[in-house]
Amino acid sequence: MKKLFRLLMTVGLWVPSLLKAQSNNLRPPAPVLPVPSAEQLAWHRMETNAFIHFTTNTFTGREWGNGDEPESVFNPTALDATQWANTLKAAGFKMMILTCKHHDGFCLWPSAFTTHSVKNSPYKNGKGDVVREARDAAAKAGLKFGVYLSPWDRNHAEYGKPGYITYYRNQLKELFTRYGPITEMWFDGANGGTGYYGGANEARKIDGKTYYDWPNTLAMIRKIQPTPSVIFFSDAGPGVRWVGNESGIAGETNWNTISTDTLYAGKPGVEKLLNTGSPDGKQWIPAEVDVSIRPGWFYHAAEDSKVKTPEQLFDIYLSSVGRGSTLLLNVPPDQRGLFHENDVAALKGFRHLLDSVFAHNLARKAKAQSASYRGKSALFAASNTTDGNPDTYWATNDGVSTGSIELSLPKETTIRYVTLQEYIRLGQRVSGFTIEVWKNNSWQQLAAGTTIGYKRILKLAEPVTASKIRVNITAAKACPLISNIEIY
Ligand code: FUL
Numbered sequence: 001m002k003k004l005f006r007l008l009m010t011v012g013l014w015v016p017s018l019l020k021a022q023s024n025n026l027r028p029p030a031p032v033l034p035v036p037s038a039e040q041l042a043w044h045r046m047e048t049n050a051f052i053h054f055t056t057n058t059f060t061g062r063e064w065g066n067g068d069e070p071e072s073v074f075n076p077t078a079l080d081a082t083q084w085a086n087t088l089k090a091a092g093f094k095m096m097i098l099t100c101k102h103h104d105g106f107c108l109w110p111s112a113f114t115t116h117s118v119k120n121s122p123y124k125n126g127k128g129d130v131v132r133e134a135r136d137a138a139a140k141a142g143l144k145f146g147v148y149l150s151p152w153d154r155n156h157a158e159y160g161k162p163g164y165i166t167y168y169r170n171q172l173k174e175l176f177t178r179y180g181p182i183t184e185m186w187f188d189g190a191n192g193g194t195g196y197y198g199g200a201n202e203a204r205k206i207d208g209k210t211y212y213d214w215p216n217t218l219a220m221i222r223k224i225q226p227t228p229s230v231i232f233f234s235d236a237g238p239g240v241r242w243v244g245n246e247s248g249i250a251g252e253t254n255w256n257t258i259s260t261d262t263l264y265a266g267k268p269g270v271e272k273l274l275n276t277g278s279p280d281g282k283q284w285i286p287a288e289v290d291v292s293i294r295p296g297w298f299y300h301a302a303e304d305s306k307v308k309t310p311e312q313l314f315d316i317y318l319s320s321v322g323r324g325s326t327l328l329l330n331v332p333p334d335q336r337g338l339f340h341e342n343d344v345a346a347l348k349g350f351r352h353l354l355d356s357v358f359a360h361n362l363a364r365k366a367k368a369q370s371a372s373y374r375g376k377s378a379l380f381a382a383s384n385t386t387d388g389n390p391d392t393y394w395a396t397n398d399g400v401s402t403g404s405i406e407l408s409l410p411k412e413t414t415i416r417y418v419t420l421q422e423y424i425r426l427g428q429r430v431s432g433f434t435i436e437v438w439k440n441n442s443w444q445q446l447a448a449g450t451t452i453g454y455k456r457i458l459k460l461a462e463p464v465t466a467s468k469i470r471v472n473i474t475a476a477k478a479c480p481l482i483s484n485i486e487i488y
Pocket residue numbers: 063188189190290297
């Protein structure tokens with residue numbers, strides 16, 4: 001009697017909880033926090049953006065101007081921001097971020113707060129405004145616009161003192177009220193010490209953690225542009241973080257999550273952490289891969305023969321976008337104010353390579369199956385990974401952190417690349433995966449990796465001919481959600 005009672009009790013507790021679990025599995029999984037904001041999600045989807053470095057350095061041959069360059073050196077003879085925007089648009093870029101003021105302090109717009117700007121240069125007899133021209137050209141080409149305003153200013157007399165923070169904020173106000181909406185704001189962490197500083201010609205040190213008082217500056221900008229909310233780049237975010245190097249390489253393990261409590265722009269020795277992020281990070285701050293198409297950030301004629309080749313740019317694409325980051329490729333205008341012919345040719349070649357390698361997604365014609373999927377519901381079936389819709393995904397039941405998706409191609413085909421995407425809207429989850437093909441009557445492993453994130457592109461060590469391919473999720477923080485698989 002006692003035994004029967006116990007059995008009934010157990011079943012009575014077990015059956016409802018099983019039913020509950022089953023009905024939970026008919027619903028979308030709960031998010032794994034943190035998750036991206038709407039603006040961050042849109043930023044992920046942009047994939048490739050461009051940086052434009054342009055200032056007095058373009059004319060003096062320097063990389064970091066000292067701040068005492070006379071305004072008269074800034075004299076582009078044929079500046080055409082439409083050429084920049086149209087070239088970038090044709091190459092597939094989605095945003096253009098302009099160095100409105102680099103470390104030398106020279107302003108590309110006629111700021112009311114300094115004489116060190118285009119208004120005292122020969123460009124258009126002091127009537128020019130390069131920020132306006134760039135912004136208008138970007139808008140016309142359908143590109144988003146972003147601004148870089150160097151916190152370090154080697155020209156300004158008050159740099160290092162409180163007065164400079166007011167100056168810096170005044171300039172941000174000008175930029176955001178005159179040239180908005182701004183999609184991304186770039187805060188460079190570089191602080192080198194020596195400079196002109198209004199004639200003082202000395203070394204000045206600041207405390208990178210406290211001097212700029214970022215929280216109040218960001219709050220001020222958010223008030224000027226509440227929506228669309230601007231993405232703030234700095235080493236520590238809060239919108240996107242630095243990837244930890246300037247050579248175009250995101251971590252093979254690349255978490256969009258990181259804890260920034262102890263981070264600030266310019267903090268020494270954090271490159272490794274920035275490169276990989278951390279699986280238990282408390283904030284969603286994806287890494288942005290900034291790299292220049294030339295050895296330097298600014299145009300120097302001596303580097304005309306050192307423009308990266310389309311193949312090098314393609315490799316950078318694989319190690320940035322292909323590792324779940326966004327690429328920010330710098331293309332610096334020359335002394336005419338135009339992208340140099342060599343840079344234009346390299347960008348065209350890069351686009352051509354992308355279009356030819358990723359021309360036919362074989363997965364669209366494949367049959368996708370999975371032995372286990374969430375609640376056995378079509379909402380979470382494997383076919384969602386090949387439907388071309390970024391908002392549908394394959395998922396497993398709660399508590400199940402592994403699983404496989406098998407793709408059967410209509411016929412034997414040569415495979416060179418496999419692309420995987422997580423449904424990151426509900427958080428980044430996957431920490432281990434393998435890819436196999438069916439060959440000689442068994443599954444053979446072709447590739448293995450850790451994180452996927454927004455996108456992971458695997459270039460196979462060598463092309464493989466097969467008709468069946470399997471993606472195995474071997475480890476995840478919670479039930480994995482795969483929104484897209486592509487095969488080329
Ligand atoms: C660095 C700067 O010092 C370089 O000049 C360049 O602007 C690069 C994007 O960031 O920190």
